[in-house]
Amino acid sequence: MSSATSTVAATTLRPRATTAADSARLRWSRRFQHGGWFVAPFFVLYGLFVLLPVVRGLYLSFTDANISGDHTNFVGLANYREALKDDLVWNSLWHSVQFTLYVVPCIVVVALLMALIAHHTVHFKWLWRLCFFAPFLLPSAVIGNLWWWLFQPTNGMVNHVLGLTTPWLTQKSTALLAVVVATLWWTVGFSFLLFLAALQNIPQHLYEAAELDGANAFQRMLHITVPNLRNITGLVIALQILASLQVFDQAVVMYQFGPGPEESTRTFVQYTLEQGFTSYRVGYASAISFVLFLIIAAVALGRMWLLRSREEGISR
């Protein structure tokens, strides 16, 4: 397109002789036609361990495959029909959604609060960063064990500090909440760092100008800080929703790979793995995994659509 117009221009007008650099640049872009070799190594791995399982999972979801893979029959939509009727599918999905609804607002609020405090203190910034972020570096299995211990009714730290005797882990009403608290403590550090980076990116002169115009601290916060954090907040919310819907590790470790009190903490991922590796129903497990994928994809595409419509709004 552009090359066509430039050759036309070159043949008709001949503004100047092409320099060596120009022709080299042309050769450079032409020589880079074979960039496929750069992408090849990644795509071999990606094809084997992402694309192939995706295709395979989709195929398996229409079969009655078991873990050993022999005697597989095509069963059409039977797995999906069964999933719709399966109470445990809806139950475990609801637990994951419930968990997401609790944990995402908590993380956003606490992370933002931490970031604002850490950003506005002058001393010990490194200390706050270390304290708030350190738990994020612990393995999920350790998180599960640690909070399993902290939530013990008679000799756990939580009840000791709060002066309670609540049996957090053995009653239905608090079982999932315990996982939420553990997750908040564990992962808030990452979002905190994202917010902190965004705060440090706001140009200082905006605040100085506002101060000269007589804006007080609250007004500066409302009209400068809040709008500048809009993008990062959207990103944090999206990342947390996607991660929270896939909750698995800390919940199963806290409840010793069981379903929790009155089956109140069995998460969706946990149920798919139980179907696949305990009941050996690989076909059925693949079908319900696909359901989770559809939900994740809807969230991801929804965010893209939101961003796009907002950009259009701005350009208008």
Next chain:
Amino acid sequence: MTTPSPTLRKPRSTWTPAQIALTVVALALSVIWMAPLAWALSTSLKTPAESVASPHWIPKDFTLDSWRKVFEAGNIPNWFVNSLVVSVCVTFIVLLVASLAGYGFARTEFRGKSVLMAVTMAGLMFSPAILGVPLFTTVQSLGMVDTYWGMILPQCAPAAMVYILYKFFQSLPRELEEAAFIDGAGRWRIFFTLVLPLSKPSLSAVGIFTFIASWNNFLWPYMVTNNPDLMTMPNGIATVQNAFGIVWPQLMAGGLIAGLPLIVVFVFFQSQIVRGVAHTGLAGQ
């Protein structure tokens, strides 16, 4: 760690009443956030009997028995080495393939590029949690169950890292590469001797995150191996909790041993990690 932007521009004492109040609040939050770890440390230094007695912070019979027992249980050093081997291999392979692919997408032309780009971006939505079962059967058919390769390779195709590096390479000014090309360098040489050294901040961010994710990865090793000799730190600790019966001090000691290496790494590489998070966050906006 120096922050170049002075938050206070008046050269007077920085300990204004507002600063003191903020620092006190930050300190209180930090204490709350550190309390669980302090409790774990305190528990690990108690005798099993004392740990289940009425809760208190300072161990009365201070003892290192639990730490010793955990180490003597035989498997911890072994799991530690497994974790290290797996995480180092994963990090190295990811850095290599993701930087090559990111550069390929950002700077080169080839047939089908846009299709491959779209397919890679779609991969952002497939996590091991969703792919668990079919990924396991795939690895099974490749004969990689209960092997190091089976643990390492499936963690080596992260679309997200390709995306981060792609964004970064796009932001590099083209003139440098063009100049190098005019001087007669081939594109592989340009990539390895010019582009990679320029991308140190991005590469270290990707490397650090990959290492953390791999070191802490629980789900995949849990699926792919039941062999205690192959287990990584998090898995060993999670599965063996049931084998021992519950001895809280040992459980906490084991957890701290699994968690400490990364916290030590963080203390040393704090600035890179913080910058890395910032970098990825800004790429994601």
